[in-house]
Amino acid sequence: MLTILLQASAENTNVYANFLFIGLIILVFYFFMLRPQQKKAKDQKKFRDELKRGMNVVTIGGLHGRLLSIDDDTVWIEVDKGIKLKFDKIAIAMEPTSRVNANASTEPTT
Structure with missing residues (x-):
């Protein structure tokens, strides 16, 4: 019985680690891909307005x-x-x- 409980708790930590890993990938994608493009578009719009x-x-x-x-x-x-x-x-x-x-x-x- 103790073996089954230990296996179940190990699976839960693995799920949390997967969610954490996916969250980190989304953060990296945002800071290295989306944010620079938004900044560049904002700078170009500002230049055209001026x-x-x-x-x-x-x-x-x-x-x-x-x-x-x-x-x-x-x-x-x-x-x-x-x-x-x-x-x-x-x-x-x-x-x-x-x-x-x-x-x-x-x-x-x-």
């Missing part, structure tokens, strides 16, 4: 240009003298100087 006329920007397609005008959900970008293109606001990826600064901070110094 767009100003005359800023140099890069589109998600890699087109570099200067903002001429900004509407609610579209922007006009001057690519070269006299060449103006209309884009959706969500197509603006970043400011070229922020990309240069980000690359410079990740490069090792010798």
